[in-house]
Amino acid sequence: MTNRTKLRDLLIDIFLLEPSEFRFDLERKEVKTWDSLGIVSMAVGIQETFRYHMTPEEAVAIKGIQGIIQLLESKGFSFNE
């Protein structure tokens, strides 16, 4: 499974998105379920899936799915699959 697919499946599960709603350019403000508890869930989910432990500051600063990708790419993960 590619990192893009892993991330997509994870975020659909965490934010209870319909597959048809998902886009890699989704912003946090577009996702009602990306609330404060959603941020915690996302950080835990990233840790489980990618073994990268986000700091609270990193998790709060993310403004959209591209932000997650950029953060993970900066840690060596590739999303150009």
Added chain:
Amino acid sequence: MKILYENEVNSDMSKLDQAWKNDETFAFISNRSGCPEDWVRTALSNLPLEFNKDHFVLFTSGSTGRPKLVVGKKERAEHLAKVLHEIQDSHSVNQTVLLLPLTYSYAFVNQWLWAKLHNRKIIYSGGFSKPDLVKKYLEEAADCLLCLVGAMLPLLKSNFGEHICFPGVTRLHFAGGMFPQESLPLIEKIFPNALIFNNYGCAEAMPRLTIRKAGETNIAHNIGRPIPGVNLKIGDEGEILFQSIYRASCYYDHTGLHIPSDDDWIPTGDFGEQIENGYWLIRGRKSEVFKRYGEKISFYQLLETVKVYWTHDAVFYRENDSSGEPGHVLLLSPNADEDQVRNILREFRKNYARALWPLRIESVENIPLLPNGKIDNIRFSSIPKTIHWMQRI
């Protein structure tokens, strides 16, 4: 004070008859109540002398799981059994089959005391530990009254199948939790000649407060109207309070001894409201309504959401999340498939903030239950569960 244990009475009902006839107050306790013997003795020794005659004592775990001793006056309980006989139109009923433990105030008043006062036959079945005997008695029943709790329906189905029919049961009572309204067609199929009642009350009411016929509404948490002699009102925090001429004379719990007066309004432990035509609705157990990250959670309300897509058994149990905040887990039975779980999750997303979503959704083939319909925590902890979804907090 004389203590009668349930197993003594099950093998010889005359012991209970004799205890009722004697002036001396007696305590009637289940052998499997979980009440430590020392607690029972201490509780009984704390009762004022005025309760040493003409009363009876039952024990309950209550909604909190903590033991509670409840003292009823024999005269009041007899009055209640006679009132129930009239308003539940039991004149044509000749017998009652006992499936519930007789130490439950529900079975004690609705069945044993009713049968005693109206000279009806009472048949001890042994409950679902002896399903063959239950089936035999119910098949042989004629003009029979039966008392169940909703949690017994799965036991009826699993032991006898959905095509069983007991036409001799003509009065069927439910109590001890929300009425299984969604199963009414099945209930009517199994008991085609039964007039079906939802009974609502609590141990301190000894036990009855309201009644409704099953078919009067299709809202499960509609508890009907107060019976004659009972008044209800809503307290400042939204809890249903009652006054009743049948109420317990006193009760003893972990907070001490309580002796209510006729003017006192006694808490039921349920949130609710009065609706049109004198009917009352339950909005949740006080112990099952709690705040999570500032959001008020009611299991009753959440279950209504679950039932949009899940018509089988569903319960919530409480568990703290990783930051120590109280939360809840949804348990489904039988095992659910992923589409069903997705549908339930969609409803949560649509209707509630994330704080109100369950921490996990799990399923098991059968939820292990105690005879009173509560989860059997000892067996529950050891059975395999499928985790379908989790919040990761």
